Amino acid sequence: MMGLSEREAFASLEKRLQAEASPGTRPGLSRLARLCSCLDHPERTFQAVHIVGTNGKGSTASSLASILDEAGLRVGLYTSPHLESLGERLRLDGEELPLSLWERGSDVVLRALDSDPLLRIDPPTLFELLTALAFWLLRESGCRLAVFEAGMGGRLDATNLLPRVVLTLVTPIADDHGDYLGKTIEAIAEEKFAVLRPGVTALFAGGDTHLEERFLRRAQASGARGFLLSQWPLFGIRCTDRGTAFRLDLSDGPRDFFSPLLGRHQATNAAMALCGAHFLKAFFPSLLDEETLARGLSRTFWPGRMEILSREPIVILDGGHNPHGLTATLRSVSDIWGEERRRRALFAAMADKDFRSELALFREGRWDVVFTEVPNLSRGASVAALAEAAASVGLTNFLCEPRLDRAFSLAVEGSDLLLCTGSLYLVGALRSLLRAA
Template sequence: MDREKPGELEIISKKSADFFNYLESRLISLSSPGVRPGLKRISRLLASLGNPHLGIPAIHVVGTNGKGSTAASLSAIFSASGYKTALYTSPHLIHMGERLRINERLVAEEKWSDHFNRLDAALKQDEKLRSDPPTLFELITALSLSITAEEMPDIAIVEAGLGGRLDATNLINPVAMSVITSIAMDHESFLGDTIFKIGEEKFAVLRPHGKAFFSGEPEGLVPLFKVLCKKLNVSGHMLSEDWRVENVRSSYNGNEYDLVGSDVKLTGLATHLLGLHQVKNTALAASSAWELKDQFANVTEKSIREGLHNVKWPGRLEWVNENPPLLLDGAHNPHGMASLVKSLKVLFTEKAQFVILFAVMRDKDYRTLLAMLSELNPKSLVLTAVPSLERSAKPEELLRMAKGVFRRNSQIEAYDDAEEAYHRARRFGLPVLCCGSLYFVGWLKSYLERVHHGNGRLSA
C-alpha cells in the first residue's frame, strides 16, 4: 500500500449537529431510562408503524467487538456491487444521524423529522406504550427501520446493540445471513457472567434453515456454534476453519492480505482501516459477502476489493492529521484493548514515543485496561473524564489505579477538565493516542470540529 496522509475528520455543520442533538433529546424525553432487555415494547411499536422491520433482506451483525467495522465493510462491498444498501450501526460518535446510512450517505434531516412525527404519533395513540415506553435504543432502532423501509434498499446491514436474543434488532426478517464477530466478556450484568452464557445470547439470533458466519473467536465457542447450526439446520461457516488469511502486511496506512476460500483466492485485498484486528473484521465481511453470492449475484472479486478499499469507520484507530497527530480508538473492554495494544506494538517501534489520553466509563474493567496500556510504556498518561457524562469514571480514581500498574518512567497526570487534559497531552509534541471509550472519542471529535469549524478541514 502506498503511504497516504493521515485522515481528516468529516466536517458536520453546526445546524446539522444541533438538529440531531435536538432530535435525540426529544427521543430521550419519550423513552424509558437505561437498558431494559425484551422484545414486547419494540414489537408493539413496530406493529404500530406498519412493521417496517419485515420484507427487506438483511445481514444481522452480532458480537462483542468488531461489529461496526464488519457491518461498514459489508455495506461498502454491497454498495460497490451495485446494490442499494442501508447500514444501521450504534452508538454514534458526534450525532445520532450517523447511525443510519443509505448508499453510504447520511439521511436528510427532513426525513428523520417526518418519521419522528410518525413515531411520536404512534406512541401517543398507544396506551400500553405510554405507560411502558420503549428505551432510547428501541426508539432509535424503530425510527431507523421506518426510514429504511421507505427507502426500500436491496439489502440492509443491521448491527445489533449490546445483546442478541433480546436485542431490538433481532426482530428483522428475513435475515439473509447472521454474521457473528468475536465474542468476549462485556455487559455481564445483562448477558451472563461466563463466556458460554454470552455466546448463547449472541448465537440465539441464528435463524432456522438460514445462513450464519462466525469469526471463530473464541475457539471455545466453536462447538456451541456447530451444535446450534446442526440443531436449527443452519448453513454455518467459520472464518477460522473455512477460509484462510495469508500474507498480512500492516502499516500506518492500513492492511493488505490474501483471503483464500474453497473456491476463490482474493489476493492483495487492501483496507485503510488501521490495526491487525481489522484484517479479521474485513476478512469476515468479505467472506460473508462471498457466501451470499447465490442470492446476490453481483458480488464479485472486483466489488469485494473495491468495497474494502473504500470502507471508512471513524473512531477506531482513526489516524487524524493534527499537529501532533492523533490516533482515536474506542476500545473499552479487555478484548478490544488487547487488539489495540497488539496493533500499536506493530505500528510503533520499540523506541517510538507517544502520549496516551484516556477516559473510560466507571462500569468498565478499567484496571485491566490501564494494565494493558502500560505495556506500551508511553511517555505520559493523561487521565480525564467525558464532559457531562455521569457514567464516566472519575480522573482521581483512574489516577490511583494507574499508579499501581504503570511503570515509573511514564509520567501520569489527571485533569477533571477534558479540554485541559487534551492540550496537556499535546504539549509533548508527540503522537497522542486517545482511547478508553467511544463516548470520549465522540466528544473529542466534536471538540476538534468546534475548534476548526470554518477552516474546511481538520488539520493543523
C-alpha cells in the first residue's frame, strides 16, 4: 500500500473487507457472535453506551463523547456510515485511530474469519465485520468506555451484541428501513426498544405520547430503568448560524448550554447527551461538574449535519435521508436564514428511501431543486426516478444533472442559499469533490 495517500489506503482496506463480507443487509447476531468468539471476545473488555433510534443518533453520540472526553475519560466513539474515509467510524479521545492499527486489526479479523468453517460458508456482512473490527481495535487500544451508535436497527443490529452496556439512549423514532424493521411506526419502535436491558438505565427522547407509553411498558417488562427526556425541562431554544443555545434543568435548576450543531432538533440531541452524562455520574464521578458538561458539549464536532461550507453564498451540507429528518432540516434553514432568500436544494437519494415524501416537502417550501446522483453508488436513485417522483407530488421547479460536479455548479450559480441533502453518501461525495477543487 506504499505510495497511496491515507484516504486511498482506507478505501483499499474497505474494498478488501467488502470482498470477504456477505452482500447487502442481513439482520442477525449469530455470525458476529461466532466471529467475536474466534477473536477471544474483545467486546467484553469495555463498558458501552448504546444509542439507537431513527434520527439524531450520530449527533447525540458525538455530543456525549465530547462531554466524556472533556471529563478526562478515555472514550471510544463508533458511528456509521462514514462520509469520506473508513477511519471516521471509530475515534478514541476524539481522534481517528492510525491506519496501521486498522490494517493490523483487519488482518486479525480476516484470519479469524478464514479459520472458521461455518463463517467461511456464511460470512458476516460488512457492517458486522466493521463492528467486530471496532471491538478488536478498542480492546487493543486499552479503551474502557465506548459510545456505540447502532446501525439501522436495534434488536438484531450488530451493536446489540455489546454485553456491558451501562446506558441506553433512544433518539426520536420515525418511519425508515421499513423492509427490515416493520411497516408501522409501532413495529419499528418495538425493534428499537428491544435493546433495553435489565437493570440498565434507558432514556427515550419521545415526542409521541403513544410511543412513550410503549417505551415505558417495555422498560418495565424488561427490568430496565426507563426515563423520558420530558422529565428534564428543556426550554429557551435559540438557533443561529453559529449553533444552538438552550436551557436545561438537570438537577439544581436550569442552566444555559450551547451546542455548535445547527437546528432546533439539535437541542433535543444535546439534551439527550447531557442527561446521559448525568446518568453516567454513578460510574464516573468526574462528570459531577456541570461546567465540564457545558464545555464538552460546546466542543462537539459532527460534520455533514447542517454543516456550513460557505457563507457567501450560503452552502449547507446535511445528511437528512428520510422525511422526518428532512422536515427538521428545512425547518432549521427557515428558522436561521428566513424564507426571503433564493433557496435551492441539491438532492440525491438512495433508491430504497421514501424520497417521494421528501420531495413533497420541497414543493410545500417553494424550493428550486437540482437532482443529481452520487458517483459509483449502485444503490442510488437515478435522476429519472427522482424526476418522476417529483412530478407525482406536484414539484415542478426542478432540473436534472446526473454528474455531481456539474450539478453542484448548476445549483450554486445564482442562489443565495444552497442546501445539499438527501443522503449522507451525497454529503461525503461533495466534501471530497469540493476539497479537490
